[in-house]
Amino acid sequence: MSSGFKDIAALRAFKFERVLNDDPITHALTLLGSFLAADSTSQDRSPAIVRIEKTALSSEHADKLFSEALDDVRLIESTDIYTWLFGWFERSAEMPDVKINIIHPATDVHIRKYSQQQVIVVRETPALYARIVRPYIHAFPAARTQWVDNILSGASEAEKVLHRDTSPEFGYVLLPDMKWDLVTVSSLYLVAIAVSRNIRSLRDLRKGHLGMLRSIRGEAARVAQEKWGLDRGSLRMFVHYQPSYYHFHVHIVNANYHGLPGMSVGQAHLLDDVIALLELDADDGSSIFERITLTYALGEQHGLYTQMKAAQSELLDI
Incomplete structure (x- = not known):
């Protein structure tokens, strides 16, 4: 988060424009508005996306929920053995009510990405990848992933890094994802980001990357066990296609964490399956991810939507 958003006074300067998305599953609102431009001495404003999400309830504080944390309740309805109540928590440093993510200044690409949208399912052949997706x-522009470079270089979030492999070709860093509240183990969310800029997506993986992928799998399991007591089998690791940004990374979440939109079939490819497919490749020749046809959902706001939708007519149903 920008250093300009450290307190409530800074957030009150947000000028609301419209709701981009209302997600009842994650209990989140994504808002479009503006803040004063950080590099401006005038009253110029620049677009901002603010996502407000209710935090998960932590079992670590279950004993305090009624004795300390709950401030007030109001009866909704009661019948026989069932009762429904609204409840309000007291202000607490240990149990915040919401988590707020800010993107500022936000580009048109960001606004499209976070807008509620209809999706279609498309098939991407190697030929369509070469003609439409790869270009x-x-x-x-490299500036779109400057924040990734900052993490890899240690310029930002260095204190959060859980494991670092410095190999220029097969290295990576493992750290908490920005979507995690850093507290609730049941919603644990880590990310492993490759050092190499040459791996932009799943399509760029080759058999030579197996060592890196196995290391990510092993180190994530080790860290989760040592820091949070999660045993083998407690993690779900997956790779997105299409990803939200084109610098290769692996998502690592608590296996019991459900409801994440990025875990849908067609977008999330299990790391174990990715490794198993690469193991089937010959030691030389093209990678299976060069040869395979991938099927996934595209939102109508995605930059690939128009071209990929039109290209589907070229594919024969067999």
Whole structure:
């Protein structure tokens, strides 16, 4: 988060424009508005996306929920053995009510990404990847992933890094994902980000990357066990396609964490399956991820939507 958003006074300067998304599953609202431009001495404002999500209840404080944390309740209804209540928590440093993510200044690409949208399912053949998707990926300016470079170089979030492999070709860093509240183990969310810029997505993986992928799997399991007591089998590790940003990374979440939109079929590819597929490849020749046809959902706001939707007519149903 920008250093300009450290207290409530800074957030009160947010000028609301409209709701981008209302997600009842994650209990989150994504808002579009603006803040004063950080590099401006005038009253110029720049777009901002603010996502407000209710935090998960932590079992570590279960004994305090009624004795200390709950401030007030109001009866909704009661019948026979069933009762429904509204409840309010007291202000607490240990149990915040919401988590707030801010993107500022936000680009049009960010606004489209976070907007509620209809999706279609598309098939991406190797030929469509070469003609449509790869040029789209390589057209992204390096500035879009500057925050990734900051993490990899240690310029930001260095204190959060859980494991670092410095190999320029097969290295990675493992750290908590920004979506995690850093407290609630049941919603644990880590991310492993590759050092190499040459791995933009799943399509760029080769058999030579197996060592890196196995290391990510092993180190994530080790860290989760040592720091949070999670045993083998307690983690779900997956790779997105299409990903939200084109610098290869692996998502690592508590296996009991449900309801994440990024865990849907077609977008999330289990790391174990990715490793198993690469193990089937010959030691030389093209990778299976170069040869395979991938099927996934695209939102109508995605930059690939129009071209990929039109290209589906070229594919024969067999």
